[in-house]
Amino acid sequence: MVYELFIGDYAYSSWSLRGWLLFRQLGIAPKVHLVDFNKTGVAEQLDSIAPARTVPAMRAPDGTIVWDSLAMAEELHSRHPDAGLWPNDPVARGLGRALAAEMHSGFTALRGECPMNLRTAYRDVTHSDATHTDIARIETIWSLARNRYADQGPWLLGQYSIADIAFAPVAARFAGYDVALSDTAQRYVDTHLADPWFRQWRTMGLTTGDTLPWYAKPFETKAWPGPAPLNATPVDAGPAVNAHCPFTGGAPTYFLEMDGRIYGFENKTCRDETALDPEAWPAFMALTTSS
Structure with missing residues (x-):
């Protein structure tokens, strides 16, 4: 068995971000289940892991169900004490x-x-x-x-x-x-x-789910203040400089162009998330320096 992680909307669920970051720090890829914030009844969407009623929540490989991000953090630290979730000091x-x-x-x-x-x-x-x-x-x-x-x-x-x-x-x-x-x-x-x-996480928030109007505020908007992404553009066809998707290893069927070169991905999700912020994805950036 593997860990299972239950999370909400990438763009809006702050607690889910915490749960996901825990597994990134561990270097473990859990099976992710996405709860739809457009649907009523988050608890009902978590029936399979009751009594958990909120996100994030996890099911450990031994079947233990843990909900609440801080409880998850401490439980994961106890199971993986050498992973660096907390310092030794x-x-x-x-x-x-x-x-x-x-x-x-x-x-x-x-x-x-x-x-x-x-x-x-x-x-x-x-x-x-x-x-x-x-x-x-x-x-x-x-x-x-x-x-x-x-x-x-x-x-x-x-x-x-x-x-x-x-x-x-x-x-x-x-x-x-x-x-x-x-x-x-x-x-x-x-x-x-x-x-x-x-x-x-932010690129997944931009490509997954809908813009939820009840989060809007009555202020003037501005550009996101993080690092400016490299310029990468989805294109319709190759050939790509790479024979395998940098994330899945599969054959490229979706493509983007960056710096005059075309790179291939096995699926649209990988391509679109990479195009939004190439430097967020070390596996892709490694490809740009080696291909």
Whole structure:
């Protein structure tokens, strides 16, 4: 058996992003089940893994069902203690757990006013006093971690951990809702926006599902503030410079052009996600330097 991961809409489900990032950090590819937010009754769509009623949720290879992103994180850490979900250092791990737990239980004003929306970014957004209080608290605890572990890497505890997974959707909110931040906090947000795993998730959010109107806000929109993607364009036909899809290994039937060369993919999903942000996909970028 393999792990099974149950998630919601890529563009809007912040908790699902956390669940997916856990498996990326583990280097494990779970079987993904997508819950449709256009349908009523998320719990009903999870009947096969009751009593889970929300996303994300997972079924482990031994049949254990775990729901709630923080419970999933700790259970996966206990099953894969050497995978780096938490640092070995107990001092860093203790701080990381406090950060993740505060995110998990708090910042309700920010979460309510600024729901994650990876399809849209806004400018000149007005925030309530309660949301400003949440933002200030997040900046305080981010600065605490970054000042302590800046010499060990760009993430909260230096190296990527569950704490960063917990705050990835917050970085998306700050980027998407035009939040003015300190230099330290902005660098940390930019680290998330440039992260290939985050960029992969966002491309899936742009190609999968519908734009859900109830997430729209009455502000002027702007370009997504992450790294500008390389220019890649879907085309109708090859021949491709590669004989095998960089993701599936299958024969190319869909194509894109980048820098005057045509690359092939086995299916439309692989092609379209790659075209949106080629640098998000290391397997494709490796192909561009070797073919």
